[in-house]
Amino acid sequence: MSRLLFTACLLALSLPWQPALQGAVAAEKPNVILILADDIGIEGLGCYGGTSYQTPALDQLARDGRRFTQAYAQPLCTNTRVQLMTGLYNHRNWIAFGLLDPQALTIGHWMSSAGYQTCIAGKWQLQSYDPPTYPGAVQRRGRGMRVEDAGFHEYCLWHTGHTEMKGSRYANPVINQNGQFRRDLAGKYGPDIWVNYINGFIDRHREEPFFVYYSMALPHWPMVPTPDSPAWQDPQRRNEEDVRYFKDMAEYMDKCVGKIVQHVDEAGLAENTLILFFSDNGTHLKVTSQTRSGPVSGGKGKTTDAGTRVPLIARWPQHIQPGVSHDLIDSTDLLPTMMDAAGAPLPEHFPIDGRSFYPQLMGQPGTPREWIFCHFDPRPGWDKDRFRLQRFARTARYKLYADGSFFDVPADPLETKSIATGQGAPAAEAARALLKQVFTQIDQPLTPAVSPAAPQRSP
Numbered sequence: 001m002s003r004l005l006f007t008a009c010l011l012a013l014s015l016p017w018q019p020a021l022q023g024a025v026a027a028e029k030p031n032v033i034l035i036l037a038d039d040i041g042i043e044g045l046g047c048y049g050g051t052s053y054q055t056p057a058l059d060q061l062a063r064d065g066r067r068f069t070q071a072y073a074q075p076l077c078t079n080t081r082v083q084l085m086t087g088l089y090n091h092r093n094w095i096a097f098g099l100l101d102p103q104a105l106t107i108g109h110w111m112s113s114a115g116y117q118t119c120i121a122g123k124w125q126l127q128s129y130d131p132p133t134y135p136g137a138v139q140r141r142g143r144g145m146r147v148e149d150a151g152f153h154e155y156c157l158w159h160t161g162h163t164e165m166k167g168s169r170y171a172n173p174v175i176n177q178n179g180q181f182r183r184d185l186a187g188k189y190g191p192d193i194w195v196n197y198i199n200g201f202i203d204r205h206r207e208e209p210f211f212v213y214y215s216m217a218l219p220h221w222p223m224v225p226t227p228d229s230p231a232w233q234d235p236q237r238r239n240e241e242d243v244r245y246f247k248d249m250a251e252y253m254d255k256c257v258g259k260i261v262q263h264v265d266e267a268g269l270a271e272n273t274l275i276l277f278f279s280d281n282g283t284h285l286k287v288t289s290q291t292r293s294g295p296v297s298g299g300k301g302k303t304t305d306a307g308t309r310v311p312l313i314a315r316w317p318q319h320i321q322p323g324v325s326h327d328l329i330d331s332t333d334l335l336p337t338m339m340d341a342a343g344a345p346l347p348e349h350f351p352i353d354g355r356s357f358y359p360q361l362m363g364q365p366g367t368p369r370e371w372i373f374c375h376f377d378p379r380p381g382w383d384k385d386r387f388r389l390q391r392f393a394r395t396a397r398y399k400l401y402a403d404g405s406f407f408d409v410p411a412d413p414l415e416t417k418s419i420a421t422g423q424g425a426p427a428a429e430a431a432r433a434l435l436k437q438v439f440t441q442i443d444q445p446l447t448p449a450v451s452p453a454a455p456q457r458s459p
Contacts, residue, residue: 029115029209030316031202031273032338033260034107036084036213037253038077038123038220041282042069042311043289043296044250052289053250057258058313061277064322065315066361070396071329073281075300075307076378080280080331081126081215085150087335087346087354090375091443097381098129098163099144107335108151111211114344118152119201121194122215123169125159126150130382132164140380147176154178156197158190158217163382169217170224171238187235189227191218195256199263206267209342218256219249221284226252243286261315271318274341278334279310303376303390305413314361321363328396330372333357351446371395371435373442393438398431402439406432
């Protein structure tokens, strides 16, 4: 029995469905499309007040759906992607940068077990990262999860192996499609290949529930021309790096989203398709974007809002009431939310840090978070020794670090002046007390603990 099938069987047996309800649930399963941008904070989108880049597709998605103003990721990509894939904070299952625990249960496993046809396209970078000469690399190279074991039925991905073999993600991309490297991509542009693959997947599976995870490359460095850049017309300039190309890349990111949304709509699938757009961290440090409130410098790699506050948009016509939500959300919440949308809630015995915001999407009060937590340490990993462990817990307004630093974030977004104990307003001191309690409990095992009947990865 294949590893995927074995895992799917275990998951299916563990899901808390009643047999009499399975048919009804299956008939109501929406399609789910999760789009994860790579390196863009809220200042990059017009619907969040950004003015530097034209993002009409995402702005329309926000008008048609629910836009979240208090959504948070980790400061770097792998850290967020591990949380998103597993619903767990990094201190519970972190291995190293560019690696996902090969025994983890992912959104691919869960959605496949719930009866979905599943696809991932774009960036993988979760199996191997360190170059062979990097200190300690021999202990880590190739020790992450292979995409073949991640639970998806189909894939079309960049960086599925070692870093030195990854090749380009943009011009003349190197793409592994279902176990074969494509040989027809000279002169092509990676994001176009992924969008076309996704739309083809949708066409092939439109008569059954499908799940698409588009793990975008855009607008991540290198900042190079897109097919909409004048420089693209000269093949010799397609790898020309300049920060000015970030604008073109951000706008092409929006264009890619628009093509997928348009395809869903033209296929008549809009009212049965939940589309989620999220980002893995803030904008690159070299980029300064203009907003209606003034300039914002990119904060990728930082634990400030510029590095962690990201866009989150959800659209599902006739199901999600358009509007704005100020509920606190983090990247661990996406997995349980999607499973609830699929009519297949995670088993009660399954340990998870994430909290579903599906009720809020459906116009119900739900149980919004009082706080989120961040354990950020991208080490070990190539070029990551410049970072250090940082831990914080926060409410929508106040933020407490493990070293005791405490900030009123809206009033001090760059976190330059810590509020001494006892010197804050009553609301601040109440928040400080709450967040101190988070630190006392966050390292405890999750409860309820995994029971013997819980799903486990096959050996």
